Amino acid sequence: MPLTAFALNCSLKASNDRERSSTDRLLADVLAALVPYGVKGEIVRSVDHDIKPGVLSDMGKGDDWPKLRKKILAADIFVLGLPIWLGQPSSLAKRVLERMDAFLEETDDKGRMPAAGKVALVAIVGNEDGAHHCHADCFQALNDVGFTIPANSGVYWVGEAMGDINYVDLPGTPEKVSGTIEMAASNAAHLAGLLKSQGYPGVTE
Secondary structure, eight states, rough: OOOOEEEEOOOOOOOOSSSHHHHHHHHHHHHHEEEEEEEEEEEGGGGGOOSSSSSSSSTTTTTOHHHHHHHHHSEEEEEEEEEEEETTTTHHHHHHHGOOOGGGOOOOOOOOOTTOOOOOEEEEEESSSSSHHHHHHHHHHHHHHHBOOOOOOOEEEOOOOOOOOOGOOOOOOHHHHHHHHHHHHHHHHHHHHHHHHSOOOOOOO
């Protein structure tokens, strides 16, 4: 069965920003690595949409989250992409995770959340240390709301502290980063295929 991926870029840069997004490049690398496994995907930039603050799946008039939520849950693999700012996941990534808090109360008759059977990857860029910390925060949140985290699924690139070289400026993908992306893509596609063919059974009272 064909698999699909949806990547949400939580960069602070809008699509029409003159400055290129390193997060976008890393997400493009991840989606390209999924192609050999028959996975088709798309990237959407969250800052281009009005994601209202809150912890409900629909915060009312003007809220763009419902259509993004629909794309996330329609995909077999969700890729959360974000930059590190002040040693933390970007504020937009945190808002996305906060909106997923609603999944906790949206279980089906077998206790499964909307993200049950969906695989999640997290791709991080930054020019300072902190990728492991940000991965820990994001993976814990994604697991809490029902996503399944594959092995070796933490993709990241960080440059020299206080440096001025960004991932998007590199002449090529570093070998270690490329190898990590390939393994994450392989594991994610394999796990997503297993879950699509036989999802979690859930529990009955």
